[in-house]
Amino acid sequence: MLSRRTFLATAAATALPQITFAKDPAVFDPTPQEVRIKKEYLPGQLLVLPRSFYLYYVTEPRKAIRYGCGVGKAGLEFTGTATIDVKKEWPTWRPTPEMIERDPVAYAKFVDNDYIQPGGTDNPLGARALYLFQNGVDTYFRIHGTTQPQTIGHAVSNGCIRMLNEHVVHLYERVPVGTVVTVL
Helix, strand or coil: CHHHHHHHHHHHHHHHCCCCCCCCCCCCCCCCCECCCCCCCCCCCCCEECCCCCCEEECCCCEEEECCEEEEECCCCCEEEEEEEEEEEEECCCCHHHHHHCCCCCHHHHHCCCCEEECCCCCCCCCEEEEEEEECEEEEEEECCCHHHHHHCCCCECCCCCCCHHHHHHCCCCCCCCEEEEEE
């Protein structure tokens, strides 16, 4: 005779393998993909959710392309709303005075001079940069590529939002100057 316990255990064991789940949302995936988004974000806007390491480009009402990103270390992150007022391909770069002061060893080649690193494959801003402004004033925060792809999905930057170079190129081609960026 089959006991109730044996019956339930057998039924559960045979039923479970048939259950399939969508991708685990807790697993970080930097691959660009189309996703649904809240209706209050308008087409053309960018939304960054630093705690989940995703940047969203709203393509139409309730739809967006989601990209993985890296964000600022604790205490250095940007939050709020800004606009993209400048876009550059293969941008030049110089750390801010605050960055040099925080880590003079890492930025030794920039100490006591006006050196600006030319754009190129070894430039920390990567292939493209979108410059964030508030009320016409440069915030010194950027959405940019990176020479350190392993940092995507982590809070390690000096405040900027990093993307894989191929992803920032994709985004750069789609967003015009004046695009609204909200970082929550």
